[in-house]
Amino acid sequence: MTVVNLYLQMHQPYRLRGFSAYENDHRYFDDHQNQEILRRITLRCYRPVTRLLLDAVNQHAGAFRFALSITGTLTEQLAHSAPDVLENLRRLAETGCVEFLAETYHHDLSGIMDPAAFPAELADHSAMIEEYFGQQPVVVRNTELLYNDALAQIIDDQARYRGVLTEGADHVLCGRPAGRVYTSPTGLPVMLKHHVFSDDIAFRFGNPASRPTAAAYAARITAPGTAWRGREHPPRDEETPPPLRNLFMDFETFGEHHSEDTGILRFLHRLPAEVLELGHRFLTPREILDEFDPEALFSSPQTISWADTNRDESAWLGNALQRSAAEMLYGFAETVHAHGDSDLRRDWGRLATSDHLYYMSTKGMDDGAVHRYFSPYESPYDAYVNFMNVLEALRQRLPQGA
Numbered sequence: 001m002t003v004v005n006l007y008l009q010m011h012q013p014y015r016l017r018g019f020s021a022y023e024n025d026h027r028y029f030d031d032h033q034n035q036e037i038l039r040r041i042t043l044r045c046y047r048p049v050t051r052l053l054l055d056a057v058n059q060h061a062g063a064f065r066f067a068l069s070i071t072g073t074l075t076e077q078l079a080h081s082a083p084d085v086l087e088n089l090r091r092l093a094e095t096g097c098v099e100f101l102a103e104t105y106h107h108d109l110s111g112i113m114d115p116a117a118f119p120a121e122l123a124d125h126s127a128m129i130e131e132y133f134g135q136q137p138v139v140v141r142n143t144e145l146l147y148n149d150a151l152a153q154i155i156d157d158q159a160r161y162r163g164v165l166t167e168g169a170d171h172v173l174c175g176r177p178a179g180r181v182y183t184s185p186t187g188l189p190v191m192l193k194h195h196v197f198s199d200d201i202a203f204r205f206g207n208p209a210s211r212p213t214a215a216a217y218a219a220r221i222t223a224p225g226t227a228w229r230g231r232e233h234p235p236r237d238e239e240t241p242p243p244l245r246n247l248f249m250d251f252e253t254f255g256e257h258h259s260e261d262t263g264i265l266r267f268l269h270r271l272p273a274e275v276l277e278l279g280h281r282f283l284t285p286r287e288i289l290d291e292f293d294p295e296a297l298f299s300s301p302q303t304i305s306w307a308d309t310n311r312d313e314s315a316w317l318g319n320a321l322q323r324s325a326a327e328m329l330y331g332f333a334e335t336v337h338a339h340g341d342s343d344l345r346r347d348w349g350r351l352a353t354s355d356h357l358y359y360m361s362t363k364g365m366d367d368g369a370v371h372r373y374f375s376p377y378e379s380p381y382d383a384y385v386n387f388m389n390v391l392e393a394l395r396q397r398l399p400q401g402a
Protein backbone atom coordinates (compact mmCIF):
# COMPACT_ATOMS: atom_id res chain seq x y z
CA MET A 1 0.00 0.00 0.00
CA THR A 2 1.28 3.43 -0.97
CA VAL A 3 0.83 6.57 1.15
CA VAL A 4 0.33 9.79 -0.81
CA ASN A 5 1.71 12.89 0.90
CA LEU A 6 0.20 15.87 -0.94
CA TYR A 7 1.48 19.32 0.05
CA LEU A 8 0.40 22.60 -1.58
CA GLN A 9 2.16 25.96 -1.18
CA MET A 10 0.29 29.31 -1.18
CA HIS A 11 2.26 32.52 -1.66
CA GLN A 12 2.10 35.95 -3.21
CA PRO A 13 4.65 38.75 -2.69
CA TYR A 14 4.16 42.48 -2.37
CA ARG A 15 5.43 43.65 -5.77
CA LEU A 16 7.23 46.99 -6.00
CA ARG A 17 6.09 50.01 -7.96
CA GLY A 18 8.46 51.75 -10.35
CA PHE A 19 10.76 53.70 -8.02
CA SER A 20 13.20 56.41 -9.08
CA ALA A 21 16.64 56.86 -7.59
CA TYR A 22 15.62 60.45 -6.78
CA GLU A 23 12.55 59.53 -4.75
CA ASN A 24 12.43 59.46 -0.99
CA ASP A 25 8.85 58.24 -0.62
CA HIS A 26 7.89 55.51 1.81
CA ARG A 27 5.31 54.04 -0.58
CA TYR A 28 7.37 51.27 -2.16
CA PHE A 29 4.73 48.76 -3.17
CA ASP A 30 2.37 48.76 -6.14
CA ASP A 31 -0.94 48.47 -4.32
CA HIS A 32 -3.01 48.55 -7.51
CA GLN A 33 -1.02 45.82 -9.26
CA ASN A 34 -0.94 43.64 -6.17
CA GLN A 35 -4.69 43.93 -5.70
CA GLU A 36 -5.38 43.20 -9.36
CA ILE A 37 -3.14 40.13 -9.37
CA LEU A 38 -4.68 38.87 -6.14
CA ARG A 39 -8.19 39.45 -7.53
CA ARG A 40 -7.35 37.45 -10.66
CA ILE A 41 -5.75 34.56 -8.80
CA THR A 42 -8.56 34.50 -6.24
CA LEU A 43 -11.17 34.17 -9.01
CA ARG A 44 -9.23 31.52 -10.94
CA CYS A 45 -7.60 29.60 -8.13
CA TYR A 46 -7.90 30.45 -4.44
CA ARG A 47 -11.67 30.66 -4.19
CA PRO A 48 -12.68 27.70 -6.41
CA VAL A 49 -9.85 25.42 -5.29
CA THR A 50 -10.35 25.95 -1.55
CA ARG A 51 -14.03 25.12 -2.11
CA LEU A 52 -13.10 22.11 -4.22
CA LEU A 53 -10.72 20.78 -1.57
CA LEU A 54 -13.25 21.27 1.19
CA ASP A 55 -15.81 19.35 -0.86
CA ALA A 56 -13.30 16.55 -1.51
CA VAL A 57 -12.39 16.27 2.18
CA ASN A 58 -16.05 16.06 3.16
CA GLN A 59 -16.88 13.67 0.33
CA HIS A 60 -14.27 11.16 1.47
CA ALA A 61 -15.13 11.38 5.17
CA GLY A 62 -11.59 11.99 6.38
CA ALA A 63 -9.76 9.62 4.04
CA PHE A 64 -8.46 12.48 1.86
CA ARG A 65 -5.80 14.35 3.81
CA PHE A 66 -3.12 16.82 2.76
CA ALA A 67 -0.79 19.61 3.91
CA LEU A 68 -0.86 23.33 3.21
CA SER A 69 1.53 26.17 3.77
CA ILE A 70 0.60 29.82 3.35
CA THR A 71 3.00 32.73 3.74
CA GLY A 72 2.40 35.72 5.96
CA THR A 73 2.55 38.03 2.95
CA LEU A 74 -0.35 36.25 1.23
CA THR A 75 -2.35 35.90 4.45
CA GLU A 76 -2.16 39.66 4.95
CA GLN A 77 -3.39 40.31 1.41
CA LEU A 78 -6.23 37.79 1.67
CA ALA A 79 -7.34 39.24 5.01
CA HIS A 80 -7.63 42.63 3.32
CA SER A 81 -9.10 41.66 -0.06
CA ALA A 82 -10.48 38.10 0.03
CA PRO A 83 -11.41 37.12 3.61
CA ASP A 84 -13.73 34.41 2.28
CA VAL A 85 -10.66 32.45 1.11
CA LEU A 86 -9.21 32.59 4.62
CA GLU A 87 -12.58 31.37 5.92
CA ASN A 88 -12.41 28.41 3.53
CA LEU A 89 -8.91 27.64 4.81
CA ARG A 90 -10.17 27.85 8.40
CA ARG A 91 -12.92 25.39 7.55
CA LEU A 92 -10.32 23.06 6.01
CA ALA A 93 -8.25 23.29 9.20
CA GLU A 94 -11.31 22.47 11.30
CA THR A 95 -11.88 19.20 9.42
CA GLY A 96 -8.76 17.72 11.00
CA CYS A 97 -7.70 16.50 7.55
CA VAL A 98 -5.44 19.42 6.61
CA GLU A 99 -2.11 20.08 8.27
CA PHE A 100 -0.61 23.58 8.12
CA LEU A 101 3.18 23.68 7.90
CA ALA A 102 5.72 26.17 9.28
CA GLU A 103 7.93 28.35 7.10
CA THR A 104 9.40 31.85 7.04
CA TYR A 105 6.72 34.51 7.48
CA HIS A 106 7.97 36.61 4.57
CA HIS A 107 8.99 33.74 2.24
CA ASP A 108 12.57 34.96 2.61
CA LEU A 109 16.14 33.63 2.46
CA SER A 110 16.95 34.06 6.14
CA GLY A 111 17.76 30.36 6.44
CA ILE A 112 20.84 30.80 4.26
CA MET A 113 21.49 34.58 4.42
CA ASP A 114 20.81 35.26 8.11
CA PRO A 115 20.61 31.95 10.00
CA ALA A 116 20.49 33.69 13.38
CA ALA A 117 17.18 35.31 12.38
CA PHE A 118 15.70 32.15 10.89
CA PRO A 119 14.12 30.78 14.12
CA ALA A 120 12.31 34.09 14.71
CA GLU A 121 10.90 34.00 11.16
CA LEU A 122 9.60 30.48 11.78
CA ALA A 123 8.15 31.52 15.13
CA ASP A 124 6.38 34.55 13.62
CA HIS A 125 4.87 32.37 10.92
CA SER A 126 3.80 29.66 13.37
CA ALA A 127 2.11 32.29 15.53
CA MET A 128 0.21 33.52 12.47
CA ILE A 129 -0.91 29.97 11.62
CA GLU A 130 -2.17 29.46 15.16
CA GLU A 131 -4.01 32.79 15.13
CA TYR A 132 -5.78 32.25 11.80
CA PHE A 133 -6.14 28.49 11.60
CA GLY A 134 -5.89 27.19 15.16
CA GLN A 135 -2.93 24.86 14.57
CA GLN A 136 0.60 24.75 15.96
CA PRO A 137 2.83 23.62 13.06
CA VAL A 138 5.26 20.81 13.82
CA VAL A 139 6.76 20.25 10.34
CA VAL A 140 8.82 22.87 8.46
CA ARG A 141 9.00 23.60 4.76
CA ASN A 142 11.52 26.37 4.27
CA THR A 143 11.14 28.96 1.49
CA GLU A 144 11.19 27.14 -1.88
CA LEU A 145 12.27 23.98 -0.03
CA LEU A 146 15.73 25.49 0.57
CA TYR A 147 17.67 23.09 2.75
CA ASN A 148 21.13 22.10 3.91
CA ASP A 149 22.58 20.25 6.89
CA ALA A 150 23.26 23.46 8.82
CA LEU A 151 19.69 24.62 8.35
CA ALA A 152 18.39 21.22 9.48
CA GLN A 153 20.48 21.66 12.63
CA ILE A 154 18.80 25.02 13.34
CA ILE A 155 15.34 23.51 12.86
CA ASP A 156 16.24 20.53 15.05
CA ASP A 157 17.43 22.89 17.78
CA GLN A 158 13.91 24.36 17.93
CA ALA A 159 12.29 21.64 20.01
CA ARG A 160 8.81 22.40 18.65
CA TYR A 161 9.48 20.99 15.15
CA ARG A 162 9.47 17.28 14.36
CA GLY A 163 10.52 17.20 10.69
CA VAL A 164 11.24 19.08 7.48
CA LEU A 165 10.29 18.84 3.80
CA THR A 166 12.75 19.42 0.98
CA GLU A 167 13.57 18.48 -2.61
CA GLY A 168 14.43 14.91 -3.53
CA ALA A 169 17.55 16.11 -5.32
CA ASP A 170 18.98 13.37 -7.52
CA HIS A 171 22.58 14.37 -6.85
CA VAL A 172 22.02 13.88 -3.10
CA LEU A 173 19.89 10.75 -3.34
CA CYS A 174 22.38 9.08 -5.70
CA GLY A 175 19.85 6.57 -7.01
CA ARG A 176 17.94 6.01 -3.79
CA PRO A 177 14.15 6.50 -3.93
CA ALA A 178 12.57 9.72 -2.69
CA GLY A 179 9.71 7.73 -1.17
CA ARG A 180 11.26 7.08 2.22
CA VAL A 181 11.53 9.05 5.44
CA TYR A 182 15.19 9.99 5.80
CA THR A 183 17.11 11.64 8.62
CA SER A 184 19.43 14.63 8.71
CA PRO A 185 22.87 14.20 10.31
CA THR A 186 21.41 15.54 13.57
CA GLY A 187 18.44 13.17 13.52
CA LEU A 188 15.71 15.44 12.14
CA PRO A 189 13.29 13.43 9.94
CA VAL A 190 13.31 14.56 6.30
CA MET A 191 10.61 13.99 3.66
CA LEU A 192 11.60 14.47 0.03
CA LYS A 193 9.63 15.78 -2.92
CA HIS A 194 9.28 13.30 -5.78
CA HIS A 195 10.03 15.78 -8.56
CA VAL A 196 9.07 13.50 -11.47
CA PHE A 197 5.52 12.92 -10.27
CA SER A 198 5.11 16.44 -8.86
CA ASP A 199 6.33 18.16 -12.01
CA ASP A 200 4.07 15.98 -14.17
CA ILE A 201 1.29 18.16 -12.76
CA ALA A 202 3.02 21.41 -11.79
CA PHE A 203 4.83 21.90 -15.11
CA ARG A 204 3.77 19.31 -17.67
CA PHE A 205 0.00 19.32 -17.27
CA GLY A 206 -0.23 22.26 -19.66
CA ASN A 207 0.93 20.03 -22.53
CA PRO A 208 -2.09 18.12 -23.90
CA ALA A 209 0.23 15.38 -25.19
CA SER A 210 1.46 14.54 -21.69
CA ARG A 211 -1.67 15.41 -19.70
CA PRO A 212 -2.82 12.40 -17.63
CA THR A 213 -6.29 11.57 -16.42
CA ALA A 214 -6.73 11.36 -12.67
CA ALA A 215 -7.16 7.59 -12.98
CA ALA A 216 -3.99 7.14 -15.00
CA TYR A 217 -1.99 9.38 -12.69
CA ALA A 218 -3.25 7.62 -9.55
CA ALA A 219 -2.32 4.27 -11.04
CA ARG A 220 1.13 5.49 -12.01
CA ILE A 221 2.10 7.05 -8.69
CA THR A 222 1.00 3.98 -6.73
CA ALA A 223 2.33 1.26 -9.04
CA PRO A 224 5.56 -0.66 -8.28
CA GLY A 225 8.49 -0.18 -10.59
CA THR A 226 7.82 3.43 -11.61
CA ALA A 227 10.00 6.53 -11.61
CA TRP A 228 13.23 5.29 -10.09
CA ARG A 229 15.39 8.10 -11.45
CA GLY A 230 13.07 8.24 -14.46
CA ARG A 231 13.45 4.54 -15.32
CA GLU A 232 10.45 2.37 -16.10
CA HIS A 233 11.62 -0.46 -13.83
CA PRO A 234 13.37 -0.32 -10.45
CA PRO A 235 16.77 -1.74 -9.64
CA ARG A 236 16.64 -5.43 -8.73
CA ASP A 237 16.83 -4.66 -5.01
CA GLU A 238 13.87 -2.27 -5.27
CA GLU A 239 11.09 -4.57 -6.46
CA THR A 240 8.49 -3.13 -4.09
CA PRO A 241 7.37 0.48 -4.44
CA PRO A 242 8.56 3.05 -1.90
CA PRO A 243 5.82 3.46 0.69
CA LEU A 244 5.55 7.24 0.21
CA ARG A 245 4.72 9.42 -2.78
CA ASN A 246 5.58 12.99 -1.77
CA LEU A 247 3.76 15.28 -4.19
CA PHE A 248 4.76 18.88 -3.50
CA MET A 249 3.61 21.78 -5.71
CA ASP A 250 2.32 25.34 -5.75
CA PHE A 251 -1.35 25.81 -4.92
CA GLU A 252 -1.54 28.15 -7.92
CA THR A 253 -0.85 25.16 -10.18
CA PHE A 254 -4.60 24.63 -10.08
CA GLY A 255 -6.45 27.31 -12.01
CA GLU A 256 -3.70 29.93 -12.34
CA HIS A 257 -0.58 28.31 -13.84
CA HIS A 258 -2.87 25.83 -15.62
CA SER A 259 -6.27 27.31 -16.40
CA GLU A 260 -9.54 25.57 -15.68
CA ASP A 261 -10.08 24.79 -19.36
CA THR A 262 -7.14 22.35 -19.26
CA GLY A 263 -9.19 20.16 -16.94
CA ILE A 264 -6.84 20.74 -14.00
CA LEU A 265 -9.64 21.35 -11.49
CA ARG A 266 -11.54 18.25 -12.55
CA PHE A 267 -8.29 16.33 -12.26
CA LEU A 268 -7.71 17.55 -8.69
CA HIS A 269 -11.26 16.82 -7.61
CA ARG A 270 -11.14 13.29 -9.02
CA LEU A 271 -7.64 12.35 -7.84
CA PRO A 272 -8.50 11.48 -4.21
CA ALA A 273 -11.21 9.05 -5.29
CA GLU A 274 -8.90 7.36 -7.79
CA VAL A 275 -6.13 6.87 -5.22
CA LEU A 276 -8.53 5.62 -2.54
CA GLU A 277 -10.35 3.26 -4.91
CA LEU A 278 -7.03 1.57 -5.65
CA GLY A 279 -6.67 0.81 -1.94
CA HIS A 280 -4.03 3.41 -1.09
CA ARG A 281 -3.99 6.15 1.55
CA PHE A 282 -3.40 9.85 2.07
CA LEU A 283 -1.52 11.03 5.17
CA THR A 284 -0.20 14.42 6.26
CA PRO A 285 3.48 14.92 7.18
CA ARG A 286 2.75 14.83 10.92
CA GLU A 287 0.89 11.54 10.49
CA ILE A 288 3.71 10.09 8.41
CA LEU A 289 6.17 10.86 11.20
CA ASP A 290 3.85 9.08 13.63
CA GLU A 291 3.82 5.96 11.45
CA PHE A 292 7.22 5.77 9.68
CA ASP A 293 10.67 5.77 11.22
CA PRO A 294 13.59 7.29 9.28
CA GLU A 295 15.38 4.63 7.24
CA ALA A 296 18.61 6.25 6.06
CA LEU A 297 20.78 9.35 6.19
CA PHE A 298 20.04 12.31 3.91
CA SER A 299 23.01 14.65 4.15
CA SER A 300 23.33 17.78 2.01
CA PRO A 301 26.18 20.09 3.08
CA GLN A 302 25.37 22.23 0.02
CA THR A 303 22.06 24.05 -0.30
CA ILE A 304 19.30 22.44 -2.34
CA SER A 305 15.83 23.70 -3.33
CA TRP A 306 12.95 22.80 -5.63
CA ALA A 307 13.72 25.61 -8.08
CA ASP A 308 15.25 25.47 -11.56
CA THR A 309 17.23 22.68 -13.16
CA ASN A 310 20.09 22.91 -10.66
CA ARG A 311 17.82 22.47 -7.61
CA ASP A 312 19.98 24.84 -5.56
CA GLU A 313 20.02 28.48 -4.40
CA SER A 314 21.02 29.89 -7.80
CA ALA A 315 17.44 30.93 -8.63
CA TRP A 316 17.95 33.76 -6.10
CA LEU A 317 21.72 34.09 -5.66
CA GLY A 318 23.08 32.87 -8.99
CA ASN A 319 24.49 36.11 -10.40
CA ALA A 320 26.27 39.25 -9.26
CA LEU A 321 23.09 41.35 -9.34
CA GLN A 322 21.28 39.01 -6.98
CA ARG A 323 24.21 38.62 -4.60
CA SER A 324 24.75 42.39 -4.46
CA ALA A 325 21.11 43.04 -3.67
CA ALA A 326 20.95 40.28 -1.05
CA GLU A 327 24.14 41.42 0.67
CA MET A 328 22.88 44.99 0.95
CA LEU A 329 19.44 43.88 2.14
CA TYR A 330 20.73 41.56 4.84
CA GLY A 331 23.64 43.89 5.64
CA PHE A 332 21.42 46.17 7.68
CA ALA A 333 18.85 43.60 8.81
CA GLU A 334 20.12 43.59 12.38
CA THR A 335 19.90 47.37 12.61
CA VAL A 336 16.36 47.38 11.24
CA HIS A 337 15.17 44.82 13.75
CA ALA A 338 17.05 46.31 16.70
CA HIS A 339 16.33 50.00 16.17
CA GLY A 340 13.69 50.41 13.48
CA ASP A 341 10.05 51.23 14.09
CA SER A 342 7.23 48.85 13.16
CA ASP A 343 6.69 50.42 9.72
CA LEU A 344 10.37 50.10 8.86
CA ARG A 345 10.47 46.47 10.00
CA ARG A 346 7.32 45.72 7.99
CA ASP A 347 8.75 47.25 4.81
CA TRP A 348 12.10 45.50 5.24
CA GLY A 349 10.33 42.17 5.71
CA ARG A 350 8.36 42.64 2.50
CA LEU A 351 11.57 43.52 0.64
CA ALA A 352 13.17 40.36 2.02
CA THR A 353 10.60 38.22 0.18
CA SER A 354 12.64 36.00 -2.13
CA ASP A 355 10.61 36.88 -5.25
CA HIS A 356 12.43 40.21 -5.62
CA LEU A 357 15.74 38.38 -6.05
CA TYR A 358 14.11 35.74 -8.25
CA TYR A 359 13.13 38.46 -10.75
CA MET A 360 16.84 39.35 -11.15
CA SER A 361 17.83 35.96 -12.54
CA THR A 362 19.67 36.07 -15.88
CA LYS A 363 19.30 32.37 -16.63
CA GLY A 364 18.34 31.26 -20.11
CA MET A 365 16.55 28.27 -21.63
CA ASP A 366 13.67 26.72 -19.68
CA ASP A 367 14.75 28.14 -16.32
CA GLY A 368 14.82 31.64 -17.75
CA ALA A 369 11.34 31.21 -19.21
CA VAL A 370 9.95 30.34 -15.78
CA HIS A 371 11.63 33.38 -14.19
CA ARG A 372 10.20 35.64 -16.90
CA TYR A 373 6.73 34.15 -16.43
CA PHE A 374 6.64 35.33 -12.82
CA SER A 375 8.48 38.65 -13.20
CA PRO A 376 6.62 41.97 -13.55
CA TYR A 377 9.75 43.55 -15.09
CA GLU A 378 10.96 43.87 -18.66
CA SER A 379 14.39 42.53 -17.71
CA PRO A 380 16.34 41.29 -14.67
CA TYR A 381 18.37 44.49 -14.84
CA ASP A 382 15.21 46.57 -14.43
CA ALA A 383 14.32 44.42 -11.44
CA TYR A 384 17.74 45.02 -9.88
CA VAL A 385 17.78 48.79 -10.42
CA ASN A 386 14.26 49.23 -9.07
CA PHE A 387 14.93 47.07 -6.02
CA MET A 388 18.17 48.88 -5.21
CA ASN A 389 16.46 52.27 -5.53
CA VAL A 390 13.87 51.17 -2.98
CA LEU A 391 16.49 49.59 -0.73
CA GLU A 392 18.52 52.79 -0.66
CA ALA A 393 15.41 54.80 0.19
CA LEU A 394 14.68 52.39 3.03
CA ARG A 395 18.28 52.61 4.24
CA GLN A 396 17.87 56.38 4.59
CA ARG A 397 15.16 55.72 7.18
CA LEU A 398 17.53 53.93 9.56
CA PRO A 399 17.94 55.76 12.89
CA GLN A 400 20.97 58.04 12.91
CA GLY A 401 23.90 56.51 14.75
CA ALA A 402 22.36 53.06 14.86
